[in-house]
Amino acid sequence: GEATAILAGDALLTLAFEVLSDHSEESNKTGESNKTGESNKSGESQKKSGSTNKEGSLDSARLRAVLELAKAVGWAGLVGGQSLDLAYEGAEIQDMALLERIHKGKTGALFMVSCVIGGLLGGATSEELKKLREYGEAMGLAFQHIDDALDNEHEKFAAEAREAVMKNLGRCEEISRGFEERGETLLELVRVFSDRMKKAV
Numbered sequence: 001g002e003a004t005a006i007l008a009g010d011a012l013l014t015l016a017f018e019v020l021s022d023h024s025e026e027s028n029k030t031g032e033s034n035k036t037g038e039s040n041k042s043g044e045s046q047k048k049s050g051s052t053n054k055e056g057s058l059d060s061a062r063l064r065a066v067l068e069l070a071k072a073v074g075w076a077g078l079v080g081g082q083s084l085d086l087a088y089e090g091a092e093i094q095d096m097a098l099l100e101r102i103h104k105g106k107t108g109a110l111f112m113v114s115c116v117i118g119g120l121l122g123g124a125t126s127e128e129l130k131k132l133r134e135y136g137e138a139m140g141l142a143f144q145h146i147d148d149a150l151d152n153e154h155e156k157f158a159a160e161a162r163e164a165v166m167k168n169l170g171r172c173e174e175i176s177r178g179f180e181e182r183g184e185t186l187l188e189l190v191r192v193f194s195d196r197m198k199k200a201v
């Protein structure tokens with residue numbers, strides 16, 4: 001029922017913080033390596049496993065990832081977006097800017113933080129993280145506008161939304177290609193959303 005669904009959401013949210021902050025597996029591996037005295041091999045292993053990256057240590061990246069997640073699901077993200085959505089429940093939204101503000105706070109925040117966390121743990125540079133953040137926000141908006149079109153919601157904004165989707169997907173494609181081979185997964189998502197948009201038209 002609804003109560004179980006809410007509890008499941010609470011559990012998954014806290015699990016996300018647990019997964020990000022728990023690096024016992026890396027700690028155990030490092031401890032075993034130190035016991036054998038193979039410090040050089042340990043260093044090489046840590047580099048291969050990603051325990052160091054362009055912006056600092058994996059521990060530092062994990063802390064930043066936790067912060068990004070907290071902001072994305074908090075008052076400035078999911079909670080704020082949902083609160084705004086509830087405030088207009090049953091009322092017709094008259095402003096496209098307000099609609100996008102709600103979408104950015106909910107779906108947009110989820111897409112954005114997913115991209116940023118992936119970048120942080122993957123060793124992205126500050127400039128790459130900036131691009132991933134932009135990609136996530138744009139893709140989140142595109143997703144929600146397409147979803148609205150498929151569900152015949154907010155039809156009064158259909159033309160504006162379609163234009164916004166094409167603009168956002170175009171920007172996402174540009175960002176994806178900037179990552180060259182590493183951006184192939186990002187580019188594939190653009191293709192999937194483009195196909196999905198065709199079904200909504």
